[in-house]
Amino acid sequence: MSASGLLRQDASAMADAVRGNAVSAVALVQASLDRIEATDRRVNAFTAVLRERALRRAAQVDASLASAHGPRTRELPLLGVPFAVKNLFDIAGLTTLAGSKIEREHQPPRDDAALVRRLESAGAVLVGALNMDEYAYGFTTENSHVGPCHNPHDLARIAGGSSGGSGAAVAAGQVPLTLGSDTNGSIRVPSSLCGVFGLKPTFGRLPRTGSFPFVSSLDHLGPFARSARDLALAYDAMQGPEGRGPHDPGCAQRAVEPVGAALRLGAQGLRIGVLGGYFRQHAQPEALTAVDAVAQALGASRTVDLPLVEAGRAAAFLITNSEGAALHLPDLRRRAQDFEPLSRDRFLAGALLPAAWVARAQRVRRLYAEQVARVFERFDILLAAATPSAATPIGAEFFEINGHRLPVRPNMGLLTQPISCIGLPVCAVPVWGAHPDLPIGVQVIAAPWREDLVLRVASALESAGVVHAPVAPLA
Amino acid sequence: MTPAEIEAYVDASAAALGLKLRSDHRPGVLRYFALAAEFAAAVEAVPLSERDEPALRFAPVPPRESEQ
Numbered sequence: 104m105s106a107s108g109l110l111r112q113d114a115s116a117m118a119d120a121v122r123g124n125a126v127s128a129v130a131l132v133q134a135s136l137d138r139i140e141a142t143d144r145r146v147n148a149f150t151a152v153l154r155e156r157a158l159r160r161a162a163q164v165d166a167s168l169a170s171a172h173g174p175r176t177r178e179l180p181l182l183g184v185p186f187a188v189k190n191l192f193d194i195a196g197l198t199t200l201a202g203s204k205i206e207r208e209h210q211p212p213r214d215d216a217a218l219v220r221r222l223e224s225a226g227a228v229l230v231g232a233l234n235m236d237e238y239a240y241g242f243t244t245e246n247s248h249v250g251p252c253h254n255p256h257d258l259a260r261i262a263g264g265s266s267g268g269s270g271a272a273v274a275a276g277q278v279p280l281t282l283g284s285d286t287n288g289s290i291r292v293p294s295s296l297c298g299v300f301g302l303k304p305t306f307g308r309l310p311r312t313g314s315f316p317f318v319s320s321l322d323h324l325g326p327f328a329r330s331a332r333d334l335a336l337a338y339d340a341m342q343g344p345e346g347r348g349p350h351d352p353g354c355a356q357r358a359v360e361p362v363g364a365a366l367r368l369g370a371q372g373l374r375i376g377v378l379g380g381y382f383r384q385h386a387q388p389e390a391l392t393a394v395d396a397v398a399q400a401l402g403a404s405r406t407v408d409l410p411l412v413e414a415g416r417a418a419a420f421l422i423t424n425s426e427g428a429a430l431h432l433p434d435l436r437r438r439a440q441d442f443e444p445l446s447r448d449r450f451l452a453g454a455l456l457p458a459a460w461v462a463r464a465q466r467v468r469r470l471y472a473e474q475v476a477r478v479f480e481r482f483d484i485l486l487a488a489a490t491p492s493a494a495t496p497i498g499a500e501f502f503e504i505n506g507h508r509l510p511v512r513p514n515m516g517l518l519t520q521p522i523s524c525i526g527l528p529v530c531a532v533p534v535w536g537a538h539p540d541l542p543i544g545v546q547v548i549a550a551p552w553r554e555d556l557v558l559r560v561a562s563a564l565e566s567a568g569v570v571h572a573p574v575a576p577l578a
Numbered sequence: 579m580t581p582a583e584i585e586a587y588v589d590a591s592a593a594a595l596g597l598k599l600r601s602d603h604r605p606g607v608l609r610y611f612a613l614a615a616e617f618a619a620a621v622e623a624v625p626l627s628e629r630d631e632p633a634l635r636f637a638p639v640p641p642r643e644s645e646q
Contacts, residue, residue: 320634352637374584417620424614438596451599452614455591455607460618465632467624472633526634573600 106134111574114184114279114337115332118226121164121183122413124142128164128183132228133156135185139231139277142577146253148262148271149513150190151197151232157185160228179226180336180363183480186280189266190232191239191315192216201315202237202265204248205434205441217326217343217351218315223419225340230278231452233268237443239284239317240427240450241265242292242515243497245366247443251497253295255575256541260494263293263515266327270297276574281327281336286317288489288519289417290325291546294487294531298542299572300561301327302334305551306526307355309338310345319353320465320528321419321523329572331561334530338554358492362555370484373556375403378487378548381412384505390488393537397545398486401560407478415471418464419524425461428453445512472525479550484560488518489544490533522548530557532570545570579615588592 105127134155143149167176176182185194185398188194191201193212200206214220219229226236234252236244244267252267254260257276262271266283270293273281283290285303294301302325309324316322326337336481344356377398383391409415428450430437433441436452436510439447451510491504491514501508522529528551531544547564549556564570579587588611591600599607 212633411624414620414624416641420617421621424610431598432595436595438599439603448603449610451597451603451607452588452610453594454595454597455588455611456614456618460614460621461628462632463618465634466619466626466630467621468633470624470626470630 106130107137110134110138111276114181114328114333115330116278118180118182119185119350121261122177124531126386128161128228129158131183132161135230135278135550138377142277143277145258145577146255146275147250148233148268148270148275148277149231150186150200150234150249150268153194153229153231157228157230160223164226164228173271176226180223180340181476182226184227184279185230186222186227186282187229187272187278188219188282189235189269189284191235191283192219192233193313194219194229195541197232197316200245201239202235203443205438210310212313217256217310217345221341222337232273233281235268236265237446238427238431239286240446241512242288243447243512244268244293245497247359247445253497254494255577256298257494259496261296261497263296263490263494267293267561268302269327269356270294270299273297273299273329274572274575275577279329282316282324282329282331283453284317285323285325286321287423287523288516290327291489291519291529291531291544292516294327294533297546298533298535298557299329300331300334300533301325301531302554302558303339303523303529304338305528306555308357309350309355312345312349312351316430319424320422320426322353323523329574331530331558331565332366334561335366335558339363342384344369352453353419360555362558365555365559366562368559370401370560371482373399373560374481375480375484376405376407378407378409378485379556380408382487382518384487385491387492387504389493389538389543390491392545393534393545394486394488396534396537397415397532397564397569400564400567403486407482409478409521410474411467411471414467416517416521418468418471421456421464423458424449424453425456468524475525476550481570483549484558485548487546487548489546490515491518493538493541493543515570519546522546526551528552528554528557530561532561532564534570534571581612583613584612
């Protein structure tokens with residue numbers, strides 16, 4: 104198969120091809136760069152393409168394969184796989200924008216982010232940085248500074264956010280693997296709207312060292328891919344405690360708990376519930392159809408309500424609004440006009456929240472987490488739609504949900520926000536056919552530290568043909 | 579909070595923080611503060627005892643020598 108043909112496969116297939124000398128890492132990376140060149144004027148997923156660095160790194164991979172180190176190099180799980188990262192991950196020599204205009208003035212970092220280093224140590228090759236909502240505060244990636252990211256499956260629609268470029272680049276077949284961040288839904292929303300797989304691990308699982316923060320007490324990092332096995336491959340490569348040097352104080356520094364081998368266990372024997380109440384009231388018909396299709400495939404018929412879910416979502420909103428704004432207070436004082444117009448006023452309001460609201464929100468968050476933990480005594484997996492609707496048109500201000508007209512930008516994440524608020528691991532899986540033309544995602548949710556379960560279920564659904572992530576034609 | 583209370587609070591707290599709100603930013607700030615106030619009401623409505631702990635814990639930072 105040609106390198107451009109392989110680029111339409113998943114990362115696991117690409118690594119296998121490089122491992123078997125069917126393609127070189129340089130040819131694969133060149134195919135990725137060519138695809139980006141051919142499609143990104145329309146998609147606008149990339150804010151920087153690292154052609155020289157990527158080709159140099161790919162050549163090193165090929166040279167290592169041909170050297171005395173060949174046998175060891177051949178074992179690398181992501182051998183020669185091109186990947187890209189949301190532009191809030193540090194990339195040595197490239198200014199970390201976090202989607203902003205303000206950060207353009209800052210010096211570039213000297214080192215790559217911890218997770219970029221870990222993926223490259225696993226054989227992957229970084230090819231670029233990706234579009235996002237400014238400072239990760241948004242669900243649509245309608246970035247006013249660099250232009251909106253377009254959904255590869257319908258270029259007139261949003262890719263979702265805040266990691267919109269990360270979802271779009273995978274859906275567009277530019278790269279098979281990307282990284283994003285998720286504070287309130289920023290991995291799961293673009294996964295849903297772009298029709299790809301996304302993993303938001305447990306809060307504290309993966310180190311955030313070398314990434315630009317949004318809300319330290321809620322920020323998670325994780326991968327996007329076109330198959331569950333790719334998520335597992337990347338996730339396993341990124342796990343583990345940090346060694347010497349800077350540490351993420353929010354990282355639990357747990358030992359590696361590999362999930363790759365567990366995927367074959369499937370979903371048999373798991374107690375699976377479908378979230379009702381809030382999660383069904385805030386969903387359009389395509390979202391409900393998608394959840395029902397997944398539930399039926401898994402034989403899940405029991406509905407369960409999450410206690411305190413609305414208060415949990417409220418807590419996540421207040422903590423985000425206040426902590427995120429406080430981080431940027433010096434710039435909000437000096438140069439508010441340089442912020443993204445679509446989120447600036449929300450940041451300014453957040454700077455003014457009374458401390459008592461936020462302190463109480465953190466206590467409610469704890470109580471909510473304790474009550475949800477009791478639900479997981481009866482269930483291994485919970486299912487809910489990832490977004491209330493499929494992708495909305497770029498520029499749309501409102502959508503209608505269950506008879507209520509709601510602003511799109513703060514509400515596209517209303518089904519993801521209550522889950523990340525308490526740090527649960529989630530795999531967003533892409534469902535087709537629930538909407539006439541567009542994909543929509545379902546959240547597969549487990550108790551803390553059980554990423555193995557969400558990936559097992561995702562893999563089982565994929566094997567059964569219930570979920571899949573095709574490359575958008577972009578003819 | 580009433581709209582008048584929100585306006586009074588926003589203007590006073592912005593002044594206290596040294597945050598000058600431009601006239602074209604202020605209506606959006608008032609709108610988002612009102613939204614946050616709705617969420618605050620949802621959080622206030624949850625009964626808590628004095629013994630309900632916050633979600634976050636502080637992790638003390640040991641000196642480097644004691645890590646070894």
